[in-house]
Amino acid sequence: MIREYIRDQHGKVRFERLRQAENHLLRFIEIAGDRPLSEYRSPDVTAFAHELSERRRLSASTVNGHLSSLSALFNWAIAQKRHALAENPCSGCKLPAGAVIAEQRQQAAEKPFTHEQLRAFFEGDETRADFDMPYKYWVPLIQLHTGARIGEICQLEPKDIALLDNRIPAFRFVASTARGKSERRVPVHPKLIDLGLLAYIEGVSGLDTLWPGLIIPRLGSKGQNVGMWLSRHLERHGLKRSGRRTEAFRSTFQHYMRLAGVPELHINAILGHRDRKSAGTARKPLWATQPDALLNSLAKLDYEIEFCSYAGLVPAEH
Template sequence: MGTTSRLVRRGAVFYFRMSVPRRLVARVGRSELSLSLRTGCRYAATQKCRALSITLDRYFLGLERMTKTTIEQINDQLRRYFQTCLNRNEEIATIYPSDPVFDIYPEAEGLSERVKGYREQLRSRVYAEAIQNEARELLEGIPASASTSGLDALHHACRGVLRARIDSAQHLVAELTGEPQAPRDAMFVGITADDLPLPPGEEADPKQPAPVSALAAVEDSVEQISVTELVERFQKAKSKGKWSVKTASDLGYTMQIVFSVIQPEMLITSITDKHIRALRDLIVSLPPNAQKSKEAAGESLLALAEANTEGATLSYATQEKRLRFFKTMLGWAVDEGYLAKIPGAKVKVERPERDAEEDRAPYSQDQLRKIFRSPVYTGRKSEAHSNTAGTLLLRDGKFWVPLIALYSGMRLGEIVQLLRADIKQENGVWFFDNAKTPGVSKRLKTNSSIRQVPIHKHLIEAGFLRYVDGVKSGERLFPELKPGNDGYFSTNFSKWWTRYAKDCGFYGKRTAFHSFRHSFIDAMRAAEAPAYAIEAVVGHKNDSINARYGSGVKLAHMRELVDQISYDLPEQDALRMA
């Protein structure tokens, strides 16, 4: 496993460490930054470390670009802000202690707790929304320029506001407890209150910032978490329901896109409709395989999307899934009380008009003939070289899976996960029992996918039941087929089938393995099978099916309908005779 720059482990916890650029040491006030990532999970620590690296690199780059004049302008605003805080402190220290309901020590203790919170924000560089709002107001008081409109200026202002709040809170505690002190922060040394407390009954200027204690009372009491923390908590909560590897992978792909437009350490309460629109616009502009292809390695997703002005994009289903995944996470945050509402709830990916030319098509007769004249059915070079003609005849998964699809209409994912125990007989009828099995990892697309599918007579004539007899009890029907990295057994087979189609000359832009299912449905219609029977066999949702299709004699009737379909392929006659 490779190492991640700036990530170190101390005991059971990971830490972030980086050196401050030498030319900025004097300005920053330290030569190194080090903080706990508060996790022992390498994956989570790596994500946090990378996010911090990106944020700090940008911050230091921006700090270098900021002119000395600009920094001083912001610092001047911060000093004025601090002086206003001292003026309010003077009012509290002078007037409030005379109030019989005012208790000095609990107030002082509360201020000390607030200071801890402010220091934590300085340490983590994750700023509460109230702090960011104060910083933006300060920046509005400076003439707009490229130097004051970026994240670097906002970061500098946020840190300055926190420093001012820390020093003014400590100053107020000292005043309340009878131990006056001068400002400790170098930025505020020499500043004193320059305004007398307001007379009792006189209203304060609403434009002036409230005293620290009042701000503490009105700040949002909801726990503030960053996007990275939301991902961790969401994943931890949902993985208890045994997420599939593919779902976890989808989360990773989704968050890679999200982090291209939303900073990982941004508080989720700061996410706006604008962020969600930007996310949607990025998703719909990305080229296919932008996150997987070697050609795209090293390129930012924003750059890939910007360059993809006229090229192909992700499918609508993938676009919609990526946006829906993140909005589902935000919905969970609402349910858990981290958010008041889902930002960008109405932002969506527009569904394109369906193009009949782009729909999946059934295999043509010519394609079917090429399939069953190909090496898997006529002889291959070896088990590892199924795409090359030879003399080896194997009746394995690559042989049976396409045949089962053609004569049952079952989905690829349903076939490759079949168990030996799923091949059953009832009242003389052999069938595939497409259902979940306790203790076995099987996935069904919908509830209507749970069904009994009669085994076509041509499969039995081709020796399918003899093959089943040779599979050990309790094993998968095709044990040589392994799942992909996403945990799905269909993934590797689907990739192989695409390569096989190209090598054997039956590949088409509108056809894929799923075309077997379309071919089966067309064959059922050609045999004049009732619509309810077709829906029952292929697992399409129909609330009236349960009343018409069950077991016993009805299953026998379904077998009669299935056995009627034929594709008029001499090649398959040879298979049945073999």
């Protein structure tokens, strides 16, 4: 049936779109089973959409693309009047427009900063004046050079920067997940060392936080207060366009690491993404087995920006 439909559509639909539709229809047969068209019902289509969105984690717009291809097949079959079809089982089965809009907003929020936007944020006297507290200077820089979440950075203590393999300074990030807390180590980027991060950490070594003056909310996100400040700071520099979240430096890090040719395996290890191929297996993390490889990958990341030095005072009293 699919072959007959595709042959009939040749010359009526662009070749690329036709190939895409064929793949969509074959996926439906794979999931729903190969049956006569007249036997498919709306629950079959709903189950197909659920499989794509919930189990295979396809985007809302991609799922709707599959449903559109499937609906076109059923409409064609009804017009042929040869398949005992009275109505299209796809009617009303598309994911709601709100899901697609939310997805588009999410994509806009995670769009990486351009080099010009990064320069606008990190260079210049106006930026220097905004960094009147240590966390305002260091948190964006650490996120830009590690891809860590703001909340992970905000809860750092001086003891959370320690040596890997007794020689490589590294952050210890702790994240809360559905499976509990997860921990990963990320080598300190050489640029952060050049800017004086290790010296700053030494200056606050007697404190129970890396960020004196930063109030961590008891409830809600650990990075809530920094996030609100950063949002205002982005807006001040004309970078707070619709959808832009304050985790944008995380997606920027990922984007520029890929541009630098860093293996996806290393990027995922640094970001704390699970390796699906090794899910469920007891495998040591890369930071424990290949710290030099991760450091070398990080060292490939060069934004070619003249980051201003932090002009604030490190607390002298512990």
